[in-house]
Amino acid sequence: xxxxxxxxxxxxxxxxxxxxxxxxxxxxxxxxxxxxxxxxxxxxxxxxxxxxxxxxxxxxxxxxxxxxxxxxxxxxxxxxxxxxxxxxxxxxxxxxxxxxxxxxxxxxxxxxxxxxxxxxxxxxxxxxxxxxxxxxxxxxxxxxxxxxxxxxxxxxx
Numbered sequence: 001x002x003x004x005x006x007x008x009x010x011x012x013x014x015x016x017x018x019x020x021x022x023x024x025x026x027x028x029x030x031x032x033x034x035x036x037x038x039x040x041x042x043x044x045x046x047x048x049x050x051x052x053x054x055x056x057x058x059x060x061x062x063x064x065x066x067x068x069x070x071x072x073x074x075x076x077x078x079x080x081x082x083x084x085x086x087x088x089x090x091x092x093x094x095x096x097x098x099x100x101x102x103x104x105x106x107x108x109x110x111x112x113x114x115x116x117x118x119x120x121x122x123x124x125x126x127x128x129x130x131x132x133x134x135x136x137x138x139x140x141x142x143x144x145x146x147x148x149x150x151x152x153x154x155x156x157x
Contacts, residue, residue, distance in 0.1 A: 012036045013062040013141055014054065018047030018078065019102070020070040024125070028065050028102065031129055035142050036062065044073030048081050051097065055089075061097050063141055066119070068103040068110060075101060076113055083118040098139045102127060 013036025019025045020043055029038045039054075039061075041047035047066065054060050064082075068075035079099060086096050100121040101114045111122050121135040136142050 014059060015039070016041065016047065016050055016054070016061045016064045018044060018050075018064060018070070018075065019067045021067075024067070024102075024127075027127060031127070031132065032063075032065070035136075044070045044075060044078040046072070048073060048078050051082055052085070060095075063136065063139075064097055064099045065102045066099055068101060068105050068114070075103065076110070076117060079114060079117045079119055098141060100132070100135055102132075 013032075015032050015036045015038045017025055017028045017032070017038055018041045019028060025040050025042075029040065032038055039050060041050050047064070051061060051064065066075045066078060073081075079101070082097065082099065096118075098121075099119045100123055101119050102123050102125065103110070104125045105111075106124045114122055120139055123132050123135060133142070137144065
């Protein structure tokens with residue numbers, strides 16, 4: 001009997017980027033697109049509705065990168081709404097979407113609030129590629145190696 005020693009290929013992630021700044025959206029899309037299919041939302045309200053729509057379509061997101069300071073609905077409110085919806089729908093904690101806050105707000109009050117509301121990680125802007133990928137790896141969403149496409153060059157926003 002012949003066995004295949006290769007590990008099964010990892011499926012592409014479903015990623016939602018919720019960011020009101022167009023340069024920030026492009027940066028995150030360029031960084032994360034080698035790992036998965038990226039959707040974008042330009043404010044918190046649109047981001048929350050995208051999250052709900054993904055569940056309605058039975059294609060929930062694996063990862064949400066969520067800014068805090070946004071029009072319509074700020075990131076902390078979006079985070080709270082997502083976690084409340086997951087609890088109301090009895091989503092098992094291991095199936096919760098992983099949420100990384102990506103923001104310029106680095107004060108302890110905002111960081112503590114985000115973790116209290118249920119984010120998995122917090123990354124300060126300007127986004128550092130290695131820091132963000134390290135956080136995503138720690139959530140076991142990507143493996144230890146970079147994708148084959150090494151052509152990405154990222155400038156801080």
